[in-house]
Amino acid sequence: MRKLLVIFIILLFLVSASIIxxxxxxxxxxxxQTQVFVIPQDQIDFDIAKELEKEGLxxxxxxxxxxxxxxxxxxxxxxxxxxxxxxxxxxxxMEKVTSxxxxxWITISFCPRKExxxxxxxxxxxxxxxxxxxxxxxxxxxxxxxxxGVYYPDTYLIPRExxxxxxxxxxxxxxxxxxxxxxxxxxxxxxxxxxxxxxxSLIARxxxxxxxxxxxxxxIWNRLNKNMALQIDATMQxxxxxxxxxxxxxxxxxxxxxxxxxxxxxxxxxxPPTPICSPNIDxxxxxxxxxxxxxxxxxxxxFEQIHCAKTYEEHKTNIDKYLRI
Numbered sequence: 001m002r003k004l005l006v007i008f009i010i011l012l013f014l015v016s017a018s019i020i021x022x023x024x025x026x027x028x029x030x031x032x033q034t035q036v037f038v039i040p041q042d043q044i045d046f047d048i049a050k051e052l053e054k055e056g057l058x059x060x061x062x063x064x065x066x067x068x069x070x071x072x073x074x075x076x077x078x079x080x081x082x083x084x085x086x087x088x089x090x091x092x093x094m095e096k097v098t099s100x101x102x103x104x105w106i107t108i109s110f111c112p113r114k115e116x117x118x119x120x121x122x123x124x125x126x127x128x129x130x131x132x133x134x135x136x137x138x139x140x141x142x143x144x145x146x147x148x149g150v151y152y153p154d155t156y157l158i159p160r161e162x163x164x165x166x167x168x169x170x171x172x173x174x175x176x177x178x179x180x181x182x183x184x185x186x187x188x189x190x191x192x193x194x195x196x197x198x199x200x201s202l203i204a205r206x207x208x209x210x211x212x213x214x215x216x217x218x219x220i221w222n223r224l225n226k227n228m229a230l231q232i233d234a235t236m237q238x239x240x241x242x243x244x245x246x247x248x249x250x251x252x253x254x255x256x257x258x259x260x261x262x263x264x265x266x267x268x269x270x271x272p273p274t275p276i277c278s279p280n281i282d283x284x285x286x287x288x289x290x291x292x293x294x295x296x297x298x299x300x301x302x303f304e305q306i307h308c309a310k311t312y313e314e315h316k317t318n319i320d321k322y323l324r325i
Contacts, residue, residue, distance in 0.1 A: 149275025
């Protein structure tokens with residue numbers, strides 16, 4: 001009798017365990033087709049278990065949370081994309097989302113030169129130095145017009161298995177998508193898209209903010225139309241390369257302003273050979289739609305407020321007034 005009771009208890013336990021496994025932890029389906037489950041960069045108010053359950057990747061958020069609280073001690077989930085399927089059980093899903101992501105978030109901000117984009121990619125995707133060097137010299141040098149300026153600053157979710165050439169195309173495609181609404185306007189104004197991009201890159205590096213962009217654009221266009229040298233430090237900063245402090249935009253010396261570089265906008269009239277960074281839509285819009293102005297000079301004071309002048313004498317007055325306080 002006692003033996004039968006023990007057997008009954010064991011069977012009851014096994015049946016109960018099977019039911020619990022089926023209800024809370026078993027795979028929600030048989031499909032082996034993978035789908036990408038995305039954990040956002042900002043995980044505030046993002047309930048991973050509930051989202052997994054909503055997308056049909058686990059049976060029970062309660063069961064998944066139990067596994068995480070009990071067996072995932074010392075592990076954590078990172079923002080990114082994870083390739084999961086409905087054939088995976090809750091344990092396998094837990095193991096997956098607490099390991100390295102399959103797709104990594106990368107945010108490129110402001111107006112970066114391509115080397116800065118490469119450094120961000122290298123850090124996020126664990127590139128070795130050779131791959132980073134290829135990004136700078138091979139992957140971003142497939143066409144002269146793609147050498148610089150088309151690696152659009154935005155937020156990307158990039159598959160870690162993609163190679164540098166594929167990622168470069170991903171950036172270029174994003175640029176084409178963003179620039180597309182401006183293509184007809186550039187054509188109507190008979191301005192090459194490469195010219196728009198060069199001017200936009202100068203605006204982005206020179207402006208103190210979005211509100212300055214169109215006035216700076218107007219001044220740049222005025223100088224170009226009058227065949228004046230642009231005299232923009234940022235074009236020369238581009239040629240300096242990486243500085244000892246790790247920055248890419250160093251200070252320009254008087255000696256460098258005397259150099260024969262085609263990027264020396266103090267000695268060489270017209271636009272530089274390439275853009276000097278990858279501008280966003282605000283700068284592109286400003287390049288195509290400059291503010292009408294008689295100004296030919298400008299400066300920013302210590303509060304980043306812009307002051308423009310019609311003549312060099314007025315500009316010198318502004319220098320004394322706003323920069324020599």
